[in-house]
Amino acid sequence: MPLHSIRPLPGGAYLGLWHLLETPAELWPQLAAADAYAPLLPARADGPRQAQWLAGRVLVQRMLAATALSDVLLPLQNDATGRPFLAGAGPVPAVSLSHSGAWVAALLAPSGTAVGVDVEVVRDKAQRIAHKFLNYDELTAIKPFITPDATTDNELFSLLWSAKETLYKLAGQRGLIFRQNLLLDLPPGPWPAAGELPARLALGSAISRHCICYFQPAAGYVLTYCHGASS
Known part of the structure; x- marks a missing residue:
């Protein structure tokens, strides 16, 4: 068990x-x-x-x-x-x-x-579709982190995908656009293996700030979660 x-x-x-x-x-x-x-x-x-x-x-x-x-x-x-x-x-x-x-x-x-949790197998799909869920500011923020190591890049993009999935669940609304409504205020790197990512939900004229926690439950996986609003 x-x-x-x-x-x-x-x-x-x-x-x-x-x-x-x-x-x-x-x-x-x-x-x-x-x-x-x-x-x-x-x-x-x-x-x-x-x-x-x-x-x-x-x-x-x-x-x-x-x-x-x-x-x-x-x-x-x-x-x-x-x-x-x-x-x-x-x-x-x-x-x-x-x-x-x-x-x-x-x-x-x-x-x-409000609650949201997401666990993901690390794979290359998130990087291939990054332009669909990351906006210009987010892509610019992670540019210094991109490396020749495909495994490292897959972990990074899988983490960001997971963070947006957690935000989506936290919002509890259908029809949200990941690039516009679910926003990551990415800190300068390098990031620790486990930590927090500042984020915002932009729902209509209302903007709420949140803190997404992340870590690796096992090699090859990422997990993010958030509950409630920080402000």
Whole structure:
């Protein structure tokens, strides 16, 4: 049962990590109220995606049991846009989920908190589509970091993609343009292996500032998360 960690964060939030080694058949018995979840399983999910989906729900259940965020086991559902939420009467904890490869991440926070978490396998795709999610200022800021080492560059662009995915989840709105609405105020480098990236959400005339935390849960992966607004 590879529950990797449940980490307390400022503001009463928790970050959970699951190192996925099980098959779906091994995960179903670990899921409380499995009969209620069976109809919710995505119809097109293959074996690995089923395992990721199940591990996310087992992870959230473990986190609820291990923290003081709820005294009952709340069911995890998805709204019309696909965003996960905990269903229950009265205030319920906020939740964000992500999975990639062999890692599943969940972020839980007190009711009413904006949350976002994203984990990514490091690969070259993010660099190939960088012009689609990074704006001119962001591309200019990272230019000094570009190296002849493809692995290093893949880590950098995967981190920035993950950071914008976390911002997107934090915003909780459809139709956002990554280059215009989700903004990274990238600090001068070199950056530490784990740290923080200042960011802004520009939603209409409102701009909010945030701090995206990042680290590597394992070699070949990046993880970012954020909860609430710093200002």
